[in-house]
Amino acid sequence: MLNSLFNRKSFKHGVRPQEFKELTNKLPIRRLPFASTLIVPLSQHAGKPSVPLVKPGQEVVRGQPIAAADGFLSVPQHAPATGRVESIQLMPSARGPKTQSLILHVYQASTQQELYENAHDIDTLSPDEIIQAVQEAGMVGLGGAAFPTHVKMKPPPEHEVDTLVANGCECEPYLTCDHRIMLEQPGNLIQGIRLVQRALGVERAVIGIEDNKIDAVRAIAEHLPNDAAISVEAVQTKYPQGAEKMLIRSLLGREVPPGQFPSAVGVSVFNVGTLAQIGELLPHGRGVIERVVTVSGPGVAKPGNYLVPVGTPIRFLLEFAGVTSNAHEVILGGPMMGMSVAALDVPVTKAMSGMVVFEQQNPDIERGPTMPCIRCGYCVDACPMHLNPSMLGLLAAAGDYPTMASDYHLNDCFECGSCSYVCPSNIPLVQYFRVAKSVNRDLAQKAT
Amino acid sequence: MLNILIAVGFMAVLGLVLATVLVIANRRLYVYEDPKIDLVEDMLPHANCGACGTAGCRVFAEKLVTGESQPGACTVNSAEMNQQIASFLGVELGSQEQRVARLACAGGNNVARRHGDYQGVESCRAASLVSGGGKGCVWGCLGLGDCERVCDFDAIFMDAHDLPQVINDKCTACGDCVDICPRDLFSLQPVSNKLWVACKNLEKGEAAEAECAVACNGCGRCALDAPGNLIAIDHHLAVIDYTKNALASRIAIERCPTGAIVWLEDGVQKGHDAFKIIRKEPLPLQ
Numbered sequence: 001m002l003n004s005l006f007n008r009k010s011f012k013h014g015v016r017p018q019e020f021k022e023l024t025n026k027l028p029i030r031r032l033p034f035a036s037t038l039i040v041p042l043s044q045h046a047g048k049p050s051v052p053l054v055k056p057g058q059e060v061v062r063g064q065p066i067a068a069a070d071g072f073l074s075v076p077q078h079a080p081a082t083g084r085v086e087s088i089q090l091m092p093s094a095r096g097p098k099t100q101s102l103i104l105h106v107y108q109a110s111t112q113q114e115l116y117e118n119a120h121d122i123d124t125l126s127p128d129e130i131i132q133a134v135q136e137a138g139m140v141g142l143g144g145a146a147f148p149t150h151v152k153m154k155p156p157p158e159h160e161v162d163t164l165v166a167n168g169c170e171c172e173p174y175l176t177c178d179h180r181i182m183l184e185q186p187g188n189l190i191q192g193i194r195l196v197q198r199a200l201g202v203e204r205a206v207i208g209i210e211d212n213k214i215d216a217v218r219a220i221a222e223h224l225p226n227d228a229a230i231s232v233e234a235v236q237t238k239y240p241q242g243a244e245k246m247l248i249r250s251l252l253g254r255e256v257p258p259g260q261f262p263s264a265v266g267v268s269v270f271n272v273g274t275l276a277q278i279g280e281l282l283p284h285g286r287g288v289i290e291r292v293v294t295v296s297g298p299g300v301a302k303p304g305n306y307l308v309p310v311g312t313p314i315r316f317l318l319e320f321a322g323v324t325s326n327a328h329e330v331i332l333g334g335p336m337m338g339m340s341v342a343a344l345d346v347p348v349t350k351a352m353s354g355m356v357v358f359e360q361q362n363p364d365i366e367r368g369p370t371m372p373c374i375r376c377g378y379c380v381d382a383c384p385m386h387l388n389p390s391m392l393g394l395l396a397a398a399g400d401y402p403t404m405a406s407d408y409h410l411n412d413c414f415e416c417g418s419c420s421y422v423c424p425s426n427i428p429l430v431q432y433f434r435v436a437k438s439v440n441r442d443l444a445q446k447a448t
Numbered sequence: 449m450l451n452i453l454i455a456v457g458f459m460a461v462l463g464l465v466l467a468t469v470l471v472i473a474n475r476r477l478y479v480y481e482d483p484k485i486d487l488v489e490d491m492l493p494h495a496n497c498g499a500c501g502t503a504g505c506r507v508f509a510e511k512l513v514t515g516e517s518q519p520g521a522c523t524v525n526s527a528e529m530n531q532q533i534a535s536f537l538g539v540e541l542g543s544q545e546q547r548v549a550r551l552a553c554a555g556g557n558n559v560a561r562r563h564g565d566y567q568g569v570e571s572c573r574a575a576s577l578v579s580g581g582g583k584g585c586v587w588g589c590l591g592l593g594d595c596e597r598v599c600d601f602d603a604i605f606m607d608a609h610d611l612p613q614v615i616n617d618k619c620t621a622c623g624d625c626v627d628i629c630p631r632d633l634f635s636l637q638p639v640s641n642k643l644w645v646a647c648k649n650l651e652k653g654e655a656a657e658a659e660c661a662v663a664c665n666g667c668g669r670c671a672l673d674a675p676g677n678l679i680a681i682d683h684h685l686a687v688i689d690y691t692k693n694a695l696a697s698r699i700a701i702e703r704c705p706t707g708a709i710v711w712l713e714d715g716v717q718k719g720h721d722a723f724k725i726i727r728k729e730p731l732p733l734q
Contacts (some may be wrong), residue, residue, distance in 0.1 A: 339578060342566075343564065431578075
C-alpha cells in the first residue's frame with residue numbers, strides 16, 4: 001500500500017498548487033432553477049458557429065434543436081428550457097468579442113420536462129452512426145477546450161488509435177465537477193466509454209484519475225465490466241496532470257510530438273464529463289442542454305456543484321450561490337487556466353467547468369510588483385512541456401515574437417501557467433506568451 | 449635570428465599570396481552599383497519607416513535612382529531635402545499627399561463605459577485577451593497605449609481620457625500603429641479625407657449608446673441625404689466611400705445625434721446636435 005503511494009504514475013516537472021477541493025468535493029450535484037432569460041450563444045465550440053433553426057417569437061420545448069451544425073466542424077444547439085425565442089442578437093461572451101446568441105424567455109410555469117426524444121438502439125449503431133449521433137447531440141469537450149467531440153472520434157486515417165484515455169484528473173484547484181460526476185454517474189461514464197470505444201474501434205480504455213480522488217477510483221472500479229477492456233488508474237496529484245499530453249505521458253509513457261494531436265501516438269483523450277454525457281444522452285438522442293458547474297472560492301457563501309442549464313447568465317448562478325458583498329473577481333474555469341470575466345451578463349456555456357470567485361485581494365497574499373528576471377530557472381523546472389519560459393519571457397519583453405515561435409517552441413506552450421505560478425519575480429509569463437501568440441497570428445494573417 | 453627571419457619571410461609570402469587571391473576575387477566578383485544610390489541614401493532621413501511603400505531607405509534610394517519612384521513619396525524628409533534629391537537626380541519632385549494614421553474610436557474613458565477593471569500587463573493586446581479588457585464596447589479603444597509605445601516618431605500621445613491622439617505634422621503614415629492595435633482601429637488616410645466616422649461599433653441604437661455616448665448608433669440620418677451614396681450604413685455603422693470624397697461636406701456631421709461622424713479640419717469639428725461632452729472625469733466602473 002505504502003509502495004503504491006510512492007510509485008503513482010506521473011510526468012516530469014509541473015507544480016503543486018494548494019487544492020481547495022474540500023470546499024465542494026463532498027457536496028452532491030444539485031439542480032439549479034431556471035433563470036427567466038437564457039442566452040444561448042451560437043458559437044460555444046471551436047469551429048464554425050451553428051445556424052439558427054428558429055425565428056424570434058417562436059416557442060420551443062426543452063431539448064428541441066434550435067440551431068443546426070454548419071458543416072462537419074460544427075455542432076448544433078438545443079433549447080435548454082421550454083419557452084419563447086425573444087431575439088437573435090449580439091451578446092457579450094466570456095472571451096470578449098460579442099457573439100450572435102439566441103435569447104430565450106423561459107416559461108416559469110412549465111414543467112420543463114424533456115419532451116424531445118429521438119431514441120437510438122445504441123447496441124446496433126455502426127461507428128459512423130455513433131459519430132453522427134454524437135454530433136447531433138451537440139457534444140463538445142466539456143473539460144474546457146470546447147472542441148467538437150465527434151471530430152476527435154474521427155482521427156486522421158494515417159493515425160491508428162489503439163487506446164482511449166478518459167481524463168478524470170481535474171488538476172485545477174477548486175474544481176470538483178468531474179469528481180462528482182465520477183462518483184454519482186459511473187454507469188453513464190462506462191456506457192459512454194463503451195460507445196466511444198466502438199466508434200473508434202479500440203480495444204483498450206484507461207480512466208486516469210488523480211490520487212486525491214481515491215473514492216472516485218473505487219466507485220468506478222466497482223462498475224467496471226468483467227472483460228478487462230476498461231481499466232482505471234490513479235495517477236499522481238500534480239498540476240497540470242489533466243493536460244492530455246501530460247496524462248498520456250503518465251499513463252502510457254508515450255510522448256506526443258510537437259504540434260501534433262494525441263492520435264499521432266495512437267491515443268484519443270476524452271474528458272470524463274463528456275463521456276458521461278455521451279453515455280446518458282445518446283440512448284435517447286438528446287442534446288447537451290445542461291452541465292455540472294463547480295461554483296467555489298472565498299467569494300461565495302454556498303459553494304457547490306450545480307447542474308446548470310446552458311445559457312444561464314452567470315449573474316443568476318452567482319446570486320443563487322450567495323455571492324458575498326466584497327466579491328472582487330470572477331474566474332470562469334479554474335484559477336490556473338481560467339479567465340476573469342469583465343461582465344456578469346455572459347452565459348454558462350457547454351465548456352464552462354467551473355466558476356471561482358475571489359474577494360477583494362488581501363494585501364498580504366497579493367502578488368507584488370513585477371521584478372526583473374533573476375535567472376533562477378524555477379520556470380524551466382516547472383514547465384511540463386520542457387520549454388524555456390525564462391528565455392521566452394526575455395524575448396517577449398524585447399518584442400521579438402517571431403523568434404519565440406521559430407527558435408523556442410512558443411506554439412507548444414499550452415498556457416498552463418506553471419511558470420508564472422513559480423516565478424519569484426512575479427513576471428506574468430503566460431500573459432506575455434498569449435500576447436506573443438496573438439501577434440504572431442496577426443502577422444501570419446497579414447502575410448497571406 | 450634565423451628563426452625570426454624565416455617567420456617574417458613566411459608571413460610576408462603568405463600575405464602576398466592571400467592579397468593576390470583577394471585582388472582577383474575583388475575583380476571577378478565585382479558588382480556594379482550606381483554610386484548615386486549611396487549619395488541619395490545619405491539625403492534620405494534614415495528612418496526606415498516604410499511609409500513610402502518600400503522596405504527601407506536603401507531600397508527607396510535604389511528605386512529613386514532607377515526612376516521607379518519619385519522623391520516626393522517620402523513623407524518623412526523635409527521638403528528642401530526632397531527638392532535637393534530631385535535636382536540631384538534631375539527628376540520631377542513628384543508629390544505624395546500626406547497620409548496620417550486615424551483612429552476610428554472616440555470613446556475616451558469619460559464617455560465609454562467599462563464593466564471590469566483590468567489588472568495585468570499594461571498592454572492593449574494583453575488586455576484584449578482577458579475577456580476583452582473590461583471595456584463595454586468590444587470594438588472600442590482600450591486606452592493602454594500600445595500605439596503610443598510603438599510610434600517611432602512620437603506622433604501619438606495618450607490624452608487625458610486615455611484616447612490616443614495623432615499629431616498630423618509628425619505622423620509619417622508608417623503603419624506601425626495599424627499593425628499593433630488589437631482592435632484594428634487605426635487606418636492610414638490622406639489628410640484631404642476630412643469626413644471621418646470615429647466609431648466601429650456594430651450594434652444598433654440603444655445597445656450601442658448604452659456603452660458609449662459618442663457611438664454610431666446606425667440611425668442612418670447621415671446616409672439619408674448624403675449626395676451620391678457617399679455614406680452607407682453597413683451593420684448599423686456609417687461607412688464613408690472615400691472614392692467620392694469630393695462630395696463630402698459638413699452636412700453629414702450636422703445630422704449625427706451622437707457626434708460619431710466628425711469633420712477633421714483645425715481639430716475635430718462636430719455638428720450642433722452632437723452629444724455635448726461635459727464630463728471630464730472617467731465614468732465609474734459599472
